Structures are given as C-alpha cells and as structure tokens.
Amino acid sequence: MSVTDLPKIELHLHLEGAAPPDFIRQLAGEKKVDLSGIFDADGGYAFDNFVHFLQVYEAATSVLQTPEDFARLTRAILEQSAANGVIYTEAFISPDFCGGGDVAAWREYLHAIQEAATRAETDLGVVMRGIVTPVRHFGPDKAKRSALCAAETAGDWIVGLGMGGDEGQGHQGDFAYAFDMAREAGLHLTTHAGEFGGPESVWEAIRDLKVERIGHGVRAIEDPALVQELAARQITLECCPGSNVVLGLYPDFEAHPLRALRDAGVPVTVSTDDPPFFHTTMRREYDMIAQAYGWEDDDFRALNQTALKAAFCDEATRTRISKTLETP
Ligand code: ADE
Numbered sequence: 001m002s003v004t005d006l007p008k009i010e011l012h013l014h015l016e017g018a019a020p021p022d023f024i025r026q027l028a029g030e031k032k033v034d035l036s037g038i039f040d041a042d043g044g045y046a047f048d049n050f051v052h053f054l055q056v057y058e059a060a061t062s063v064l065q066t067p068e069d070f071a072r073l074t075r076a077i078l079e080q081s082a083a084n085g086v087i088y089t090e091a092f093i094s095p096d097f098c099g100g101g102d103v104a105a106w107r108e109y110l111h112a113i114q115e116a117a118t119r120a121e122t123d124l125g126v127v128m129r130g131i132v133t134p135v136r137h138f139g140p141d142k143a144k145r146s147a148l149c150a151a152e153t154a155g156d157w158i159v160g161l162g163m164g165g166d167e168g169q170g171h172q173g174d175f176a177y178a179f180d181m182a183r184e185a186g187l188h189l190t191t192h193a194g195e196f197g198g199p200e201s202v203w204e205a206i207r208d209l210k211v212e213r214i215g216h217g218v219r220a221i222e223d224p225a226l227v228q229e230l231a232a233r234q235i236t237l238e239c240c241p242g243s244n245v246v247l248g249l250y251p252d253f254e255a256h257p258l259r260a261l262r263d264a265g266v267p268v269t270v271s272t273d274d275p276p277f278f279h280t281t282m283r284r285e286y287d288m289i290a291q292a293y294g295w296e297d298d299d300f301r302a303l304n305q306t307a308l309k310a311a312f313c314d315e316a317t318r319t320r321i322s323k324t325l326e327t328p
Pocket residue numbers: 014017057164165166167192195243273274
C-alpha cells in the first residue's frame with residue numbers, strides 16, 4: 001500500500017475553490033454567462049498571481065447562484081474527496097456567495113449544502129463540516145454579516161468561523177468584532193495568516209482574533225520567536241503546500257517549510273485549499289510530500305492524528321472519525 005491510500009483528514013478546503021472547471025463551465029452554459037476569459041487552453045483556471053487568482057475565483061463563483069447549485073457543487077466535491085481517501089473534511093463556505101450575507105437566504109443555501117453532505121456521508125463515507133468564511137477584502141462590515149450568519153446557524157454542522165481573502169488588505173484586528181461574535185456563539189476560530197502576509201500577520205491573528213488554528217501560517221518560519229510560540233501553544237497550521245507552490249510562495253515542495261515547522265514542534269496538517277486551481281488532490285499532496293521529505297506511513301498517520309485533534313467537530317464525531325482512521 002502506498003501512503004497515498006491512507007485515510008485522510010482535510011481541514012482547509014474552500015467549497016467554491018474546489019469547483020472543477022468543467023462543473024463551472026457547465027453552469028456558465030446553463031446560465032448563459034460568458035466565462036471564457038478565466039480558462040487556459042487546456043480548460044483549467046488561468047491566473048498570474050494571488051490577486052488575479054482571487055479575481056478568477058470570484059468570476060467562477062458568480063455562476064453559483066442558487067441553493068441547488070451549491071448542493072450540486074457539494075456532491076461533486078465530496079465525490080472527489082472520497083476518491084482521494086478523505087474521510088473527514090472541513091469546508092470554508094461564504095455567506096457572501098450564498099445569499100449575499102442575508103441570514104434567511106443563508107439558511108436556505110446551508111440547508112441545501114447540508115442535505116448533499118448528509119447524503120454523501122451515507123453513500124460515500126465522507127463526513128463534512130462547515131466553517132463560515134468572511135472574505136477579508138470585502139471588509140469588516142460584510143464580515144460582521146457573515147459572522148451573524150455563522151452565529152445564527154452555529155451547531156454540530158457549522159463549527160467555526162474562518163476568514164479568507166486578500167491578506168494584503170487591512171489588519172486581522174479590523175475583524176475582531178466578527179470573531180468575537182462567533183466566539184460568543186460557541187464557534188471555533190481560524191483565519192488565513194502568514195500566507196501572503198508575513199509573521200506579523202500571524203502574531204496579529206493569535207493576539208487580536210485569538211484563533212485556535214491558522215490557515216497556512218507557513219511564513220511563521222521567518223520568525224523563530226513565533227515558531228516557538230506556535231509550538232508552545234500548540235496552535236495548528238492548516239498547511240497547503242501545493243497551493244503555496246503554485247501561487248509562488250516557494251519554488252517546490254523541498255523548499256516548503258512544512259517539515260521544518262513540524263520538526264520545531266508546531267502541529268502541522270495538510271490540505272488542498274482549492275484543488276482544481278492548483279492542479280492538486282489530497283493523494284497528490286501526500287505523494288509530493290513523501291517524495292520531497294521521504295515521509296512514510298507513520299509520518300502521515302501522525303499528521304492525521306494532529307488534524308483529528310485540531311478538527312472543529314464535536315467529540316462524538318471525533319471519536320467516530322478516530323475509529324475510521326484506525327481501520328486497517
Ligand atoms: N480563498 C480561497 N483560497 C484562498 C487562499 N489560498 N488564500 C486566501 N483566500 C483564499
């Protein structure tokens with residue numbers, strides 16, 4: 001058996017970002033939207049840099065217009081997850097794209113997504129949970145609306161709040177109100193930091209938003225005191241090496257700090273972020289990591305135990321996933 005066949009936990013997957021290009025082209029055809037500018041000659045998503053990636057991402061997302069569209073998307077994504085041996089996944093879902101931040105509309109989208117997820121749990125064996133996602137470059141006011149959607153639907157399925165978007169805009173602390181609201185509603189917290197922002201952005205995330213996990217966080221490696229802090233407080237990083245390589249943070253997996261962070265005692269996990277955008281899958285991530293660092297079964301099992309511990313689900317779900325993880 002190869003490491004790529006191991007059961008996997010994925011903590012960082014954007015629902016819209018996981019939409020296969022064929023799926024988006026199909027919807028664009030049905031809705032008569034011209035999206036030809038966002039694809040390359042091979043039919044994949046085309047972008048030149050991080051900000052352009054976010055623009056292409058939002059253009060693709062513009063054809064996801066109804067709860068039914070999101071239900072179909074959820075099904076398509078969970079089929080991919082299951083094919084990659086993923087048994088548990090946490091998906092970032094933005095109320096901005098699901099009803100424009102209106103709570104009543106959000107409930108309808110969420111209901112459709114959850115229904116598709118429940119069906120996939122039964123027939124594909126993959127468990128999904130949702131993390132409500134404010135988009136940073138949409139600003140703090142829209143983030144508050146997303147946090148209200150999160151607070152109103154917090155429970156055993158919506159388990160967290162996690163900000164994405166352009167880390168170059170403003171400061172983490174600008175979004176403290178939204179994160180405070182989510183924390184008070186009992187939600188777990190994460191935010192993208194230390195991806196296109198440096199170590200200071202990660203310091204801000206743990207100081208000003210008091211997050212339990214960090215999306216990416218890899219640029220913490222540039223500040224030894226921060227690495228020590230993350231290790232001491234056991235703050236888990238949702239690392240997505242393939243995403244970082246395609247977006248130009250590191251030239252290849254060998255140069256990625258995943259191994260150095262792990263060796264320094266920081267809890268690290270591995271996810272795909274937006275798999276079709278980065279031409280990756282969970283199997284490919286494991287394969288590339290195994291090739292780059294010589295990691296073997298036990299390294300990946302430990303990685304999954306770290307992810308299980310940091311998962312935002314309730315304890316009953318954690319116990320259930322733990323049993324599946326241990327099944328030979
Ligand atoms: N939204 C989707 N993918 C993202 C990424 N890698 N960074 C920030 N926001 C995102």
